[in-house]
Amino acid sequence: MERALALARSALGRTSPSPAVGAVVLRDGRVVGEGVTRPPGGDHAEVVALRQAGEAARGGTLVVTLEPCNHAGRTPPCTEAIVRAGIRQVVAAVRDPNPRVAGGGLAWLRAAGLVVNLGSHARAAAELNYGFFKLVATARPFVTAKWAMTLDGRIAPPGGGGAVTGAAAHARAHQERDAADAVMIGIGTARRDDPRLTVRPAPADRRQPQRVVVDSQAFLPTTARMLAEPGPTLVCCSAGAPLDHVRRLEAAGAEVVALSADTAGRVALPAVLAELGTRGLANVLVEGGATLLGACFAADAVDRVMAFVAPSLFGDGVPALLLPGGLAAPLMLPDAQVGRAGDDFLISGYLRRYDPPEVT
Template sequence: MNDMFYMKKALQLAVKGKLTTDPNPNVGCIIVKDGLIVGKGWHKKQGDSHAEIIALKMAGDLAHGSTVYLTLEPCNHYGNTPPCCPQLLISKIKKIVIATIDPNPEVSGKGITFLKKNGILVSYGILEKEAQNINQRFFKRMITGLPWLQLKLGISIDGRIALHNGDSKWITSHESRKDVHNFRSQNQAILSTSISIIRDNPSLNIRYINTNPKNNIKKYQQPIRIIIDSKNRIKPNHPTIKINTGDIWLIRLYKDNQKWPNHVKQIVSLESNKQINLLQLFLLLRKKNINSIWIEAGGTLSGALIEQNLIDELILYISPKILGQTAKPMFILQKMFKINQIKQFYFAQVNKLHTDIRIILKKNKTYNISFTQYK
């Protein structure tokens, strides 16, 4: 067996934590001795043991002289759990194969340096791109200071999101609406606007995950519900506020003095022309350890996000219905007069969902870890 074989096994373990590890990365570990797997582990959630610690406990004394396959560089600092590098040293492993260096400045390169200085053979770069891709949200936050942003829109075949009077229930099929919950479950937060909240009274939570009927919804983290409310339109008695399935953050230019439930927080963000500055908002959310945000909003916010190049993935649910030219467009954009001014995405995936089509578009043709960095 070769390094790539065992690293693939470690990656398969890592993805098991994709719904529960935020804001931490997904990490898997395999320990091999004399051609046999003697230990394996994966990180389940923040505060729990890291993948390599779980694998070392399983291996016990068999870890002595073994080779460890780890999808992400081990930490050598105290966080919510003790550092992993000293435990690897105590276990007397012979070699460690690492898929990718950790982009977290507190970790990056320091774990590898520690292990090398203490006589452990270290190699890295095996299936590096695959390891980065399963943690693309974590990598983006660490490198750029911005969360991974997915914008979802349910549209008619002529690109409209609601009739001229705002009626939009339901453009897309029941199967499409169920599918949305799978995406919601993969994000730390769901973002919308006060206008959408007042118009539609959405719950903005996870109510079912249809990838596996046996899944228990209670074991998944409910996303933080973030509402941009620059004019303080949302009141404590609003139906969405009364649904207490987790935290709600009201993003405002100033706080009010009303009595809010304990699960609601008012957060003041920087303004731009008496509106929330979107870039500064997402930088603020990064500081709150938000890796990824699922966005459900109307044409105004959607258009602003597209124009500011903030969206990483665009998720379109397209219904074979026609709403006509008086209906509301999915993007409200400034006028453009040259083709080279237009915004472009790339088709990543197309699926049929009952009567609808789901299209996933990405900003980049292929995933590229060299993000633009924001201060």
Template sequence: MSVFSAFDYQMMSKAIALAKRGVYTTTPNPNVGCVLAKAGQIVGEGYHVQAGGPHAEVHALRQAGAQAKGATAYVTLEPCSHYGRTPPCAEGLIQAGVVKVICAMQDPNPQVAGRGIAMLQAAGIEVLTGLLEADANALNPAFLKRMKTGMPWVQLKMAASLDGQTALANGVSQWITSVEARADVQKFRAKASAILSTSQTVIADDAALTVRHQALPESVGQRYPLAELRQPVRIILDQHHRLHAGLKLYDGDGAVLTVGQDDADICVALDSTGKLDLRALLCQLADKHQINHLWVEAGATLSQALLSQQLVDEIILYLAPKLMGSDGRGLFGQFGFESMQDVFQLDIADVVRVGPDIRMTVIPQYHSPNVQI
């Protein structure tokens, strides 16, 4: 028999829905929602909006006021127990007189996991965990991966004709996909902590790689003041110093960090093939720059390298109803596979119509996780 009631499920579902409101603004923090309920009624609710700002529990407690005493708190993530840019939420719940806390999941950071729960229990508060845990995990795949592995969650964006071509033989690629598909990309960019590309791609397309906030869904503009919406940092592999000030990349807001060997913003050694060490780069992005979610928009060379080194967690592939022929430029170069047992296996998680195009969400199924092919 479940220890959770139908009302508990209802309240945690509400907390999860609240947490989703922070997807465009919370990085590097996780998306968290909180509901306070007493006598079958919601007395306070809130979600984390921005790093450095009040956490979800604080917003809910402020809304509840004195009614928080004797209430049950439903939180999508274990309340924090440490002093950072904000005081510990566990302490706030204790001081408010909350009598029970239900967490969807423990903190994924192994250095602090369980401490918030222990603090609450030491104060005599009943604590239960695991309610809608899978849904809570789905709120923060990127944050969870960084906490558990020290690596960002990598989403690779690709676009091609129906026969798998990304450009004509002469390099022309604008535009393969529709206006609707290109607007759809803005949602993914806006949710990312950073956007990774190469100087070759940036120069060829004169790409700004910024979020066009006006292209985001109307609901986003209604929910967030423009000042709260951020531009992800743009991280550009530029080993041979090709970038220059005349590019659109340097127009407008948003930081640009170059990646190279010695005099770049981010210095990375070369791997055994003479290329920048991508695994070392990702570790550095997670550790020194707190990058949870890395969105990649690049050409075949970088895309293939990331996939071959098993560094891609998810592929977002846009397919346009066009045929360009075998003389075009393909999604990838040659992998050199000689057996069907060696080819990349993919799980198609989702297929959505976007204007005239199709957007596929694809999960690589690696043969041996975390081992370079």
């Protein structure tokens, strides 16, 4: 199962709105096939692994990180492929919460005479697909808030710009981008830092996450570096954004979508998340800045936190979070983990989990 989990992890950011799944076929204690979910419309992990195993799958065991599907969608049911391959036993980590599956795949396999086991490495498998689980349950993406700050809570010096953390923290941040379906920032960060919002170095498949800029008045400069980078850029503005601003950005290659605004005329964060969910983006990495991060926390939209802390003090500068209205209640990370990234610290944890019943 640990190998299947590693395979699933490698597919993160490449399968939504489908889950990232890993599968391994064993025969006489030996791996004879393995697979990961292909991009949308492609084969599921089980089919890839069974094809690689060929006749060696007959009488073997299929280990998979998510319950196999038993319905036809863009691909045929995996359960039928499993039975045709002659698999004797299926070990699944967690059930698929999709109402079209939801235990039906495992029941179908049991009815076909296979031995079925559920729950191996359930928590680890669930965490990999919290984005998919939340998207199925709420039609909204799983949101990770990520920022880097000093010991005195500053994300930039008084004049803005300049790195807060070191190379190891930056490398970890790029790993998070690579696993995300979308990376989201506010217009303040876009104009101040002019980020590229790409995964660097580029992954082997050259895939880049969807870039999202929350920009109520469509102020993003057409010279923004991200517009010249591979991969799509989505600008979420309010319905009241000047039309000439919108057309200018569209001409520069951005996709612009007008969404509902709050009472202050700013594009409403719930509308942004609903739009991303409609697009099948299951995992969204919010990289700030202070205004957008604060809005996400104030709206109770954050599911996971990643805070890099540099062992330094600025004394002044840009605060990590702006919360003009405060929080309705204090937020705690019940399972916070503290680690190192080079000279910096990483505090991470979940504010909200989406565990199936088999996770104990």
